Amino acid sequence: MRHSTHNAKPLVGTRARMATVPMGANFQVVSPTQLISARYDTPRQWCITVMQPVTDASGVNPWVSTFDGGAFPVVGGAIFTAPVLPVNTSLQLLLRWGAGGVAFETAFDYPFAGGVFGFTADTMDLNVGFRGVAPVYGDPLDVPVVGAFMVPGQVQDSAPLRWRELDPLGLTGFIDIGAGNTASFAVKPFTRRVRISSPDATTRYRVVFVDANNATLWEENIAIAVGPGTAVLGRSPPSSTLQVPAAAAVMTIVNNGGASVWTVEWEIGLV
Numbered sequence: 001m002r003h004s005t006h007n008a009k010p011l012v013g014t015r016a017r018m019a020t021v022p023m024g025a026n027f028q029v030v031s032p033t034q035l036i037s038a039r040y041d042t043p044r045q046w047c048i049t050v051m052q053p054v055t056d057a058s059g060v061n062p063w064v065s066t067f068d069g070g071a072f073p074v075v076g077g078a079i080f081t082a083p084v085l086p087v088n089t090s091l092q093l094l095l096r097w098g099a100g101g102v103a104f105e106t107a108f109d110y111p112f113a114g115g116v117f118g119f120t121a122d123t124m125d126l127n128v129g130f131r132g133v134a135p136v137y138g139d140p141l142d143v144p145v146v147g148a149f150m151v152p153g154q155v156q157d158s159a160p161l162r163w164r165e166l167d168p169l170g171l172t173g174f175i176d177i178g179a180g181n182t183a184s185f186a187v188k189p190f191t192r193r194v195r196i197s198s199p200d201a202t203t204r205y206r207v208v209f210v211d212a213n214n215a216t217l218w219e220e221n222i223a224i225a226v227g228p229g230t231a232v233l234g235r236s237p238p239s240s241t242l243q244v245p246a247a248a249a250v251m252t253i254v255n256n257g258g259a260s261v262w263t264v265e266w267e268i269g270l271v
Contacts, residue, residue: 013149
């Protein structure tokens with residue numbers, strides 16, 4: 001395996017605390033933080049392993065969680081080493097990859113449990129950034145530590161990458177769609193499916209996929225009522241996973257029930 005002469009020492013693995021800048025007595029995270037950057041002569045198939053983020057104070061992986069088997073949130077002397085992010089903030093991986101002088105870009109949520117994904121390319125850059133408000137920490141030891149490494153190989157588990165839509169109001173992490181109202185979302189790059197869920201007991205809604213000219217491509221009406229002893233599609237609270245039509249550019253949820261909150265998560269596939 002011969003490396004290209006213009007990149008004799010590719011950066012194929014990094015574990016580092018996210019970069020910060022002073023903000024008064026505090027520290028604000030800045031992005032992106034580079035994890036991988038590599039250039040090769042010919043395309044190869046690669047596996048990217050992403051670590052479970054931790055805090056600089058502990059640096060240990062997996063997380064230390066002294067409340068396991070008890071109650072959460074924890075108080076007093078309990079220990080939990082998972083990094084803390086603001087409500088409605090998403091830590092995202094930013095991927096640029098390609099071959100033959102052409103490269104594409106996409107983004108997806110950082111897998112907090114860690115994960116592995118694959119692609120084929122001769123050029124690759126992987127960075128970590130934020131959607132939403134960048135976190136501010138009073139102690140630099142609370143700043144998240146992230147990492148990833150790249151090796152040749154084929155990913156056996158094709159579990160999708162994910163992109164969760166954030167609450168536009170930034171209040172709860174759920175998307176509030178009032179009775180009779182709609183919410184629309186751009187289809188994310190390389191999306192295969194989208195999962196839609198509401199924790200409300202009774203939910204009636206319509207999902208419409210349209211192209212960029214607002215021409216309807218696919219439409220589904222979904223009525224779910226969940227009560228004691230009621231099983232609906234094996235799920236409670238109700239949720240639906242829908243295939244994304246090939247020409248879809250926008251997805252709209254039409255809430256035909258009462259006021260409710262929603263979670264929308266795109267399932268992205270690169271292999």
